[in-house]
Amino acid sequence: MKEVGRRFEKLEIYLPEVIISADAMVAGVEVFRQHILAKGEQSFPKTVLLGTIQGDVHDIGKNIVRIMLESNGFRVYDLGRDVPVLHFIDKVKELNPDIVGVSALMTTTMVYMPKLIEALKEERLREKVKVMVGGPRYYRNGPKRSEQMVMENRRWMRFEWPKVLLGFKVREKEIEDERSKEFF
Amino acid sequence: MDLFIEMAKAVIEGDEERTVSLAKEALSKGVNPTEAIEKGLQRG
Numbered sequence: 001m002k003e004v005g006r007r008f009e010k011l012e013i014y015l016p017e018v019i020i021s022a023d024a025m026v027a028g029v030e031v032f033r034q035h036i037l038a039k040g041e042q043s044f045p046k047t048v049l050l051g052t053i054q055g056d057v058h059d060i061g062k063n064i065v066r067i068m069l070e071s072n073g074f075r076v077y078d079l080g081r082d083v084p085v086l087h088f089i090d091k092v093k094e095l096n097p098d099i100v101g102v103s104a105l106m107t108t109t110m111v112y113m114p115k116l117i118e119a120l121k122e123e124r125l126r127e128k129v130k131v132m133v134g135g136p137r138y139y140r141n142g143p144k145r146s147e148q149m150v151m152e153n154r155r156w157m158r159f160e161w162p163k164v165l166l167g168f169k170v171r172e173k174e175i176e177d178e179r180s181k182e183f184f
Numbered sequence: 185m186d187l188f189i190e191m192a193k194a195v196i197e198g199d200e201e202r203t204v205s206l207a208k209e210a211l212s213k214g215v216n217p218t219e220a221i222e223k224g225l226q227r228g
Binding site: 001002003004007017020021023024025027028029030031032033035036064067 | 197199200202203217226227228
């Protein structure tokens with residue numbers, strides 16, 4: 001989607017074309033995913049619970065992250081999009097994942113991410129799981145309003161999903177080193 | 185690798201069928217899935 005993104009920014013193409021391309025990409029990725037899953041009987045070192053936060057249906061990035069994680073040997077439970085905070089909590093209890101990955105594209109839905117963290121704390125689950133936060137609002141143009149919203153919730157692991165897309169590899173070791181990656 | 189370029193093109197054109205068939209072709213040739221996603225699909 002790099003080239004498609006570039007063309008979109010330059011207004012050479014419009015959103016419907018981007019979506020059509022994204023669909024093609026997802027279909028292609030699915031082929032590889034099935035392949036990885038079919039042969040993937042290796043032991044999964046870590047489990048990840050993924051979902052796009054409630055109110056937000058933008059899950060292309062999250063889906064790609066899922067693929068990248070799976071292809072790096074993680075077991076991924078994907079809750080899909082528009083996932084209520086309480087559903088996250090229920091699933092964390094049920095599946096006991098190592099990592100919870102939550103994404104939001106829109107600043108209006110980002111506000112639910114702190115709520116998820118708070119809910120995890122209330123349920124005494126925060127110490128058991130690492131939290132990854134994803135979405136374009138976390139890296140563009142440095143710290144600004146949206147960034148400050150994250151900063152209010154100290155000790156978040158700021159994890160930039162787009163880096164995953166660019167080949168940033170998530171490995172078990174790095175997750176063990178999570179402390180060093182915690183910002184704020 | 186030409187196959188990667190073809191995949192990128194198929195994504196740019198939004199050609200789902202072709203993307204899928206290229207993906208299957210890549211698998212049958214033993215291409216690493218992660219590499220194909222990064223260098224093919226992602227680039228498109």
